[in-house]
Amino acid sequence: MPHRQASSERALILALIGRDASIATALLAEAGIASVICRDLEELRARMAEGAGLAILTEEAVRTADLQPVSGWVASQPPWSDLPFILLTGRGGVERNPAAARLSKVLGNVTFLERPFHPTTLVSVVETALRGRRRQYEARARLEELHTREAELRDLNATLESRVAREIDERAVAEEALRQSQKMEAVGQLTGGVAHDFNNLLTIIRSSVDFLRRPNLPEARRARYMDAVSDTVDRAAKLTNQLLAFARRQALKPETFEVGACLSAVADMLDTVTGARIRVVLKVPEACCFIRCDRSQFETALVNMAVNARDAMDGEGTLTLKLTGDRPMPAIRGHAGSRSAFIAVSLHDTGTGIDAGDLARIFEPFFTTKEVGKGTGLGLSQVFGFAKQSGGDVEVASTLGEGTNFTLYLPQVDAPAVERQAGAPSAADSDGAGRRVLVVEDNVEVGRFATQILEDLGYATEWSTNAEAALERLGTAGAGFDAVFSDVVMPGMGGVALAEELRRRLPNLPVVLASGYSHVLAEEGSHGFELLHKPYSADQLSRVLCRVIANRPDIPVGITG
Template sequence: MTVPNNPLSERVLVLAPHGRDAALARQLLTESGLAALVVPSLSELVQGLAEIAGAALVTEETVRTADLTPLSGWIGEQPAWSDMPFIVLTRQGGADRSPTAARLTRILGNVSFLERPFHPTTLISVVTAALRGRRRQYEARARLEELRAREAELRELNVMLETRAAEAIGERAIAEEALRQSQKMEAVGQLTGGVAHDFNNLLTIIRSSVDFLRRPNLPEERRRRYMDAVSDTVDRAAKLTGQLLAFARRQALKPETFEVGACLRGIAEMLDTVTGARIRVVLEASDAPCHVYCDRSQFETALVNMAVNARDAMDGEGRLTLRLARNHPLPAIRGHASSRSTFVAIALTDTGTGIAPGDLARIFEPFFTTKEVGKGTGLGLSQVFGFAKQSGGDIDVVSEVGKGTTFTLYLPEVEAADTAAIEQSGETSTIDGAGRKVLVVEDNAEVGHFTTQILQDLGYAPE
């Protein structure tokens, strides 16, 4: 911080046009080492104040009847740091003894009255005090200017930091997306290879069975066996395709009403072979019937996927607990609103390593996995999430590192289905198209041709 060293900044402007007051005041100030400038009129006083000055010394008779509007205007337009000191030489004392002094106090503001006659030392003391106050004002101005300069620097620095932060965030997002895409492509490659291998196996069975069916004089028993093999293989291929579609959350679900408790007991027994002998599977479910309406096969697959994740988290040893609760409301999950409707809650709790807080928000993303390369595609929990959403429910997860994880699957609870009506509706009869016309629309020519042949065999007239 610097204070102006311009000698004019501390000069005293003297306005005393009558008598010897001006000359005497300048002589006393000069002898005391103070700069003084005599101005002949009020207008020149205002001009000198506008340029630069440390204080103003005026006589009362000069300003008693003068128009002080220009001076008052200049005083009102001073910057916030400035409060120009005025010294008025009067013959009647201060504001408490002179009406003119009271008026001048209102106009000039920072004013000191010095009654004549006065001792020279008194004048020098009053002027020195005024200049000392003016000097502090200059220091305040310097501090304000320094603060404004620092504020401008901080603004520039803040803009620079915001720009660099935005660039860094953008670069990081691009890098993360590139890494994520690379991981996805790696997983897709692994998944594609596995699917191709499975389909080749299925096609081998179908092709071999068809070749044997073309043989003449094939015994009926063997013909049925090969036809059953083709039918079973097609079912397996359809199931594999359904699982692939489930990964994309586009599978065509076949919902049905079933009792969750019985299904869960069957899965619990099967999980022993999935998890291994060192993992204890515990089922906690009441005997009260509890029904849901969803695709049973996908429901079982979802539970198996969660159990496999639990097994991997426990490194093949621990405790897996399955809990079933009915009449359960749906809590708020991942920012979604809660629901007061009745839901069935199926929870799987493991005693594994837990999930890091930073990974919890991403575990349901397709292809996201914390497992080593080759040990997981990141599609299992994504399939569970897609199944839950398409079934009108949701899935929640709570985890503590080092203690374990709980996945809770919520599905809408429904009333038991009318078994008799279902069985009656399930009765089949011989199909006879009776020559009715059917319009076949199919973008695959081979599938369309095969469908047309089947419809013709059933008595329809396809077009």
């Protein structure tokens, strides 16, 4: 028998008087039960620590002894263990022996055996105690097995967590790589489309300029090439505006207007745009609906959607424009909707519809299902960008063979108060008439060209290459200048900051800003200053300067208190 099993099955005997210990040992030996006789309580505690099946004590051995060592061991047993004690007493159990109650509290699992007893009784009690002890060992074995499995599960869980964490990291890396790939693909598509369209435009300009440089060019051909350059510049400007609209980076000029009247004017224009075989139907409510946005961009968005519908109908069908007001905006393409009041302008066509696979891409720049030469793929991207930048969205629903419905949502506002119209410049103010303009431009070529244009228009100009130099030149009284014409994007202080500083220092000095693109203007607007979009014409620049100078308050320019 292994040592651990022999120790765990043995009986420990503590009987200090007479032959009780030797008799008990002999009786147990005949029953095949090993036993060990202990000399005192200290040895009993030590033997219990080594391992035991039960302990047999005589009342005389423990009646007056210090039981602290034994009680301490009993209290410190592991959860599975409850060592059985057999107490040999001459006065019965707790019913007739008050001292037995104290021993029950100290020892815990105690069986009282009153002397004299039959040898068979002792063996029977001991075997019963051992069976109970064996069940405790079985419980210990199950607990150890459970602890082992728990440890294995913890190790497995740690391994799985490590594997999952590693797979999550690998997935994150893969997703990031995919996003970067998609970004590069989108950038490639965008830059490719821009390069293609701009190279076409530059080809026209370059060829026209080459012909204009030829001597003795007939006047009719010269005019034709000049018109070609002018038209191409307008197309290039429109292209950049469409790109900025998609990116929601265009500088908008919001105004409040009634949508129904605007739709009526657009519907009349669409009869020409869509052709005679497409019937344009307009449905507007009797109640007025007002919105505040860039009216020109709003009308452009409607025209872009109408042209898309015309092409989908192959030039024949019905285009229905419908306006409804006081509507909440639904959730669109995963973006949250809004319970605020919106107007909804829907354009429904009876065309071929859009394939489900293309619906998710129709607002991407340069994506088009049209044949080469029949569309740039920027019309719907302008609609999308304008709607988003104006606080709304655009929804599309389509069924192949049944047509498509675009719905443009924009925030609805209250009717505007009547505003006083600013005075317009008179015919006499059509040129510069010697008025002094300070040009602020960091780009040398643009600055030199702007001053040349203004001088040709009759203005007297000076040129500062940055905002700080302009402030120093103007001083505290304006240095006799009638207006400031400044670029927006410059190193150091930008054009908007310069204009705001001049409004504080010299509130009567008008400022005109010019920009091809500025995130400040796109996000915050023009801050109340006149704004020219590049590329601008000489006539546009002259008209704006004439207007702001004509509307300048006729009071001395200087520092206000």
